[in-house]
């Protein structure tokens with residue numbers, strides 16, 4: 380439901396939140412876990428606003444927010460307890476946060492007077508993972524990505540027969556999910572060149588990124604029960620950016636017959652701010668219209684509401700900065716920008732499918748969309764596609780060529796929710812630099 384917290388006219392008393400292009404205007408209010416870098420204070424839950432973080436527990440102490448289970452849940456080092464609240468309680472909490480940050484009204488007035496005690500500059504804070512992530516599942520929901528990748532490996536038969544009937548996914552690994560800014564070592568693994576007789580073990584030579592949208596489960600479902608497609612959004616707490624780092628040479632050798640394993644589980648980077656599904660509400664759009672020849676999804680994966688509002692008008696961008704570019708003080712170069720509304724499967728369909736066999740989803744579980752690629756060449760969300768398996772290298776502003784990632788390369792992902800006559804909401808950044816193999 381769209382409410383007054385989404386009002387495009389709302390302004391904050393924090394000026395940087397009103398600046399055009401700011402990721403975190405007052406209509407966004409994403410949650411994350413921060414630590415003040417100057418002090419030895421423990422990590423806790425905050426809300427990004429402009430260039431600042433609102434310290435929620437400090438606001439309660441100042442009497443700017445009513446004590447409530449939602450506010451109380453922010454005095455913790457993960458947002459899990461907050462995520463488990465009912466959507467109605469979360470919505471009431473969002474209204475209170477919006478009032479405290481609003482340039483109009485008496486609560487905002489009092490909050491402004493307490494600014495030095497309730498705000499932390501984002502540049503003075505260290506962000507951790509937002510949630511304790513019990514399980515992580517990765518999908519493959521872009522038909523453009525699946526078709527491009529499929530056609531490299533199976534030119535005559537890019538899409539397997541199940542693709543248009545169910546959202547393909549695999550169980551990833553939660554232990555190696557790291558927050559933005561964590562360096563990633565080049566993984567070593569077993570690879571076999573097509574013409575080699577035997578495999579060898581060593582650092583991956585085909586390291587890649589995958590630009591994805593992640594979504595966190597808020598309230599889960601009991602083991603044995605399912606999540607009906609039209610309830611799926613009630614179980615989605617919010618969204619973040621995901622970089623599913625992938626070692627393509629390891630993947631090629633290991634992926635059959637059970638799918639990705641060590642090619643993917645050495646690291647997954649996520650952005651630290653979780654943009655709530657309530658904030659995303661005005662940015663919901665129709666799901667991708669299927670081709671007339673495509674099958675209609677089975678009833679448990681299909682509904683009028685999901686067809687009308689199951690899509691999300693998000694755009695994901697990928698930037699790259701080589702160490703030589705940083706030495707020359709060049710800005711990172713944009714490699715791609717991809718529309719999320721071109722995904723073949725919606726987030727609701729992915730979640731409903733995941734729970735359709737009675738698998739219990741738990742608060743804090745992370746699901747990711749799979750590489751977000753659109754139909755255009757510059758909307759391909761990984762190097763495998765952008766360079767067509769290394770055959771068409773990209774040229775960086777220094778003249779350097781990239782087929783896959785080199786040591787010292789930094790990958791920076793950004794993303795936005797966009798709608799006519801509404802402020803753009805940013806997801807913040809998801810960045811990681813490649814270190815040599817350990």
Ligand code: CA
Pocket residue numbers: 517518589591623749750
């Ligand atoms: Ca992936």
